[in-house]
Amino acid sequence: MAPRRHLGQVQGLLGIDTLEDVNVTRCCVPNGECLRAQQQLSPNNNDPMLISLDDLRDTVRVTCNNELCTAGRYMHRECFDQWEQTVLAYLKTCGRARSWSERQRHQNLWTKKGYDLAYKACGCKCGRGHLKKDLDWMPPPPTSNIFGRIEEIDTGKKKKRRNRNVRPTLAISATHTAATVVNETRGRAGSLSSSTGSSSPPASGSETSVSPIHAHSKKKSKIELSERIRIGGGANGIFTRRLDFSSFNALPKNKLNSYQIKTEDEGNHGNDDTRCFILSTLASQGRSKVQCVLCEEQLLVFDRYPLVDGTFFLSPRQHAKSCIEVKVEGRTxxxxxxxxxxxEGVTGRGIICRYCNQKWDGSSLVLGTMYSYDIFAAMPCCTERIKCNSCYKPVLHPAQRLNFFSDYSHMVPCPHCRTLDTHFVKPLGFCYTRQVAPRPLQMWP
Structure with missing residues (x-):
């Protein structure tokens, strides 16, 4: 049996250590003052920062990794939304999150994938911990103490609502046990329903007459149809089904995870835009294999993530004849x-800059997916890489850098000759040369 806490301890955990009423707590927004306090929005002329624990419908619950934190666990929704924007702004400057879209940052922020990058911007008022949104918490309905009857009914409804939100998971084969665990964990942490706290909409009147047996068969047919769409992907079934991940065993052990290798998302059952775009484009060309632009090795294309033992990217320049022309947002x-x-730059496959002899390193890129910009242009290593394609004068100051990796693939005007071009995207043969593997030392005969 768990030990009972003293009243003072319970108040401290709720952030109400100085309050007389144990049924209220204060908004624990960490940056600045509570918005309701600034606007003096307070019911019954009370402290505007107070939150009633009997009615948490308009609040968001957060957790602090400091077990002794006394700053509180709840924020007004508008306070949380404003604070979340500051954390998203910080995430935008962090590592691999710089290449994410706004939607991806918002979806990944409170999952391990994004929070590991942004936690430094989530400092708690207690000064010894970091806050994180509680994705598993749902705002309960307001309670009532009239003989406890309304509270019991609401509790029953809450349990039923939670049961309705349980979604079936699709298991992968036994050889994918590790990947299944990772994906199911990410699915629980990053699902849309958990992050928004919303429940499924009620059934319409026409659906109430369907028997449970027919309803179950109807749901099963939808899942099977979704599975057929995912396997085919509108690609006539020409792509290979990946049986295992043994091809990635050549990577260092620290890269064998779902952040370095793109795996199936927990949502949409694989029907995301990137996957459909790649498979439909290759299917229209009748290609089940693609060719590496550097070593010309033939790579199989798979029908699920990771789509290839490498990575795709879009470039405004055709680096090789094997590159496929596509139209994206009206641009070629x-x-x-x-x-x-x-x-990874394995022996014999590395390339170096012709001008500064710096080795090009793509080991930080996520495998099995696609980048929307030219990955070779995204990180210019020397002044030659930022010169105009027409007058050969620097388009940027050598110390200047653009805000996003994708900016280097856009058309920009030269400040000298006014030529509008993708000046930073150079032919690979112009920029790079093969890195010659050192010869082994030979003993004197």
């Missing part, structure tokens, strides 16, 4: 691929 782009060996 070329779908290009680099294999895993060339990204």
């Amino acid at each position: 782009q070329f779908l290009t691929v680099v294999c895993m060996g060339c990204l």
Whole structure:
């Protein structure tokens, strides 16, 4: 039996250590003052920062990793939303999150994928911990103490609502046990329903007459249809089904995770835009294999993530004849691929800059997915890489850098000759040369 806490301890955990009423707590927004306090919005002329624990419908629950934190656990929704924007702004400047879209940052923020990058911006008022949104918490309905009857009914409804929100999971084969665990964990942490706290909409009147047996068969047929769409993907079934992940065993052990290798998302059952775009483009060309733009190795294309043992990217320049021309948002782009060996720079496959002899390193890129910009242009290593394609004068100051990796793939005007072009995207043969493997030392005969 768990030990009972003293009243003072319970108040401290709720952030109400100085309050007389144990049924209220204060908004624990960490940056600045509570918005309701600034606007003096307070019912019954009370402290505007107070939150009634009997009615948490308009609040968001957060957790602090400091077990002795006394700053509180709840924020007004508008306070949380404003604070969340500051955390998203910080995430925008962090590592791999710089290449994410706004939607991806918002979806990943409170999952391990994004929070590990942004936690430094989530400092708690207690000064010894970091806050995180509680994705598993749902605002309960307001309670009533009239003989406890309304509270019991609401509790029953809450349990039923939670049961309705349980979604079936699709298991992968036994050989994918590790990947299944990772994906199911990410699914629980990052599902849309958990992050928004919303429940499923009530059934319409026409659906109430359907028997449970028919309803179950109807749901099963939808799942099977979704599975058929995912396997085919509108690609006539020409792509390979990946049986295991043994091809990635050549990577260092610290990269064998779902952040370095793109795996199936927990949502949409694989029907996301990137996957459909790649598979439909290749299917229209009748290609079940692609060719690495650097070493010309043939790579199989798979029907699920990771789609290839390397990574795709879009470039405004056709680096090789194997690159496929596509139209993206009205612009002509070329779908290009680099294999895993060339990204890692294994012996004999590394490339170096012709001008500064710096080795190109693609080991930080996520495998099995696609980047929407030219990955070779995204990180210019020397002044030659930022010169105009027409007058050969620097388009940028050598110390200047653009805000986003994708900016280097856009058309920009030269400040000297006014030529509008993708000046930072150079031909690979112009920029790079093969890194010659050192010869082994030979003993004197």
